[in-house]
Amino acid sequence: MIQAFVFDLDGVLTDTAEYHFLAWQQLATQLGIDFSREDNELLKGVDRMGSLELILKLGKVQLSQDEKLKLAAQKNTDYLKLVESMSPADLFPGVLPLFSSLKAAGIKTALASASKNAALVLQKLGIPDLFDYVADSNFIQNGKPDPEIFLTCAKALGIAPERCIGVEDAPAGVTAIKAAGMYALGIGEARALAQADLVIPAVSAINQPLLTRLLTM
Ligand code: BG6
Numbered sequence: 001m002i003q004a005f006v007f008d009l010d011g012v013l014t015d016t017a018e019y020h021f022l023a024w025q026q027l028a029t030q031l032g033i034d035f036s037r038e039d040n041e042l043l044k045g046v047d048r049m050g051s052l053e054l055i056l057k058l059g060k061v062q063l064s065q066d067e068k069l070k071l072a073a074q075k076n077t078d079y080l081k082l083v084e085s086m087s088p089a090d091l092f093p094g095v096l097p098l099f100s101s102l103k104a105a106g107i108k109t110a111l112a113s114a115s116k117n118a119a120l121v122l123q124k125l126g127i128p129d130l131f132d133y134v135a136d137s138n139f140i141q142n143g144k145p146d147p148e149i150f151l152t153c154a155k156a157l158g159i160a161p162e163r164c165i166g167v168e169d170a171p172a173g174v175t176a177i178k179a180a181g182m183y184a185l186g187i188g189e190a191r192a193l194a195q196a197d198l199v200i201p202a203v204s205a206i207n208q209p210l211l212t213r214l215l216t217m
Pocket residue numbers: 009010017020043044045046047048051076113114115116117118170
């Protein structure tokens with residue numbers, strides 16, 4: 001029986017995946033690198049420096065570590081400008097009802113976000129205390145697709161990974177969930193998330209019958 005849900009944040013609970021894309025696209029344009037939405041799929045779930053490396057590789061651009069750190073900081077400043085105007089209204093539909101249902105069913109919840117801005121985004125969304133556990137990406141050695149962040153959440157909740165459902169919109173995140181030994185619930189397009197056990201378009205698609213099916217697997 002499933003005992004916990006472990007959620008990604010960006011692109012699962014709110015539309016910050018789009019903000020990350022816009023900020024990276026701005027940086028890529030400045031560097032003269034073509035960067036499409038399709039290219040961005042590879043960056044989803046990947047940490048800040050890892051994402052920058054992928055963009056530089058795409059443009060075959062080589063930079064010093066110092067220049068890379070400056071660009072990553074610039075991208076973060078641009079990203080934070082977009083986050084600034086966020087409010088509880090930016091929480092995706094269905095998230096709060098889902099958490100009420102999970103709580104009522106005695107299911108634990110955790111957040112497994114690669115973002116160093118996760119605490120700020122939770123604050124903006126008005127849900128700083130929604131989770132039983134929030135993994136601190138500052139203490140994660142190996143980013144997604146490594147399973148470390150999902151395993152850290154399972155351990156902190158005291159629940160075996162096989163009894164957890166991981167929820168992710170990113171291919172790298174789904175890989176991490178599967179490597180952790182959890183059930184992977186993909187959010188988005190089935191084509192992009194082929195490794196997931198089940199793909200649904202949005203969290204709002206988790207209605208009562210689906211939730212009952214997931215919890216009694
Ligand atoms: C992940 C996003 O949640 O966080 C990635 O999917 C992002 O796109 C990563 O690069 C790191 O975020 P931040 O806020 O620490 O730069």
